[in-house]
Amino acid sequence: MTAISGIGAATGVSDIMHLRQQIIDRSQALQQVHSGNAAIAITPSESTGSSFTGALKSALETVNQTQTHADAVTGAYETGQVTDIAQVMLARQQSSVAFEATLQVRNKLLSAYQDIMKLGM
Template structure:
């Protein structure tokens, strides 16, 4: 079963836990960034001024980097799944379980990304509806 190890770290003992740990870490980063932004917003409201642009640039850069990294990981997973599917269709690979596992991993990654996008869009719409 060592062939599964090359598919996004899934397979082997506890391999699925690594992907789960990455998702949990990304979630924690989002929560941390959100609380930091709320603290900055609260400090700006208390002093009667908006927070400086320099203080908000660092958290946004960190979130942007984390989001880009997550999207790159999902894209790589989809590319591996496409390559495995093409290999199977050409008869180069005979292990259909490997191909199906790669397709499922790509599908789950895409669904998670879609849910994050929906939440971000909803948060953006809520912010735009707020009265100033």
């Protein structure tokens, strides 16, 4: 078994956190528009949407890879191939943090969607 590389997991988590920040920024802009305090009109471009979609897909794939790696390391520990429990625990923790960040992004997306639906009423 090779050693755990935190670079891939950190990149995935940082991508998710970047997406989360984009969602928060857009949500705040929507709230300003809804309250009538917006100084400029918001016009999303097509490239913004496609890059957001690509970034979200990439982040989800990274989270999936992190979870798959944690499962593989856990299985290797259970069969005696890996004897370093710290390596197993680190992989499980990275997987847990990545999944939790994904849940937070999902919650923000749902909140933004609900805000948009309220604007249409």
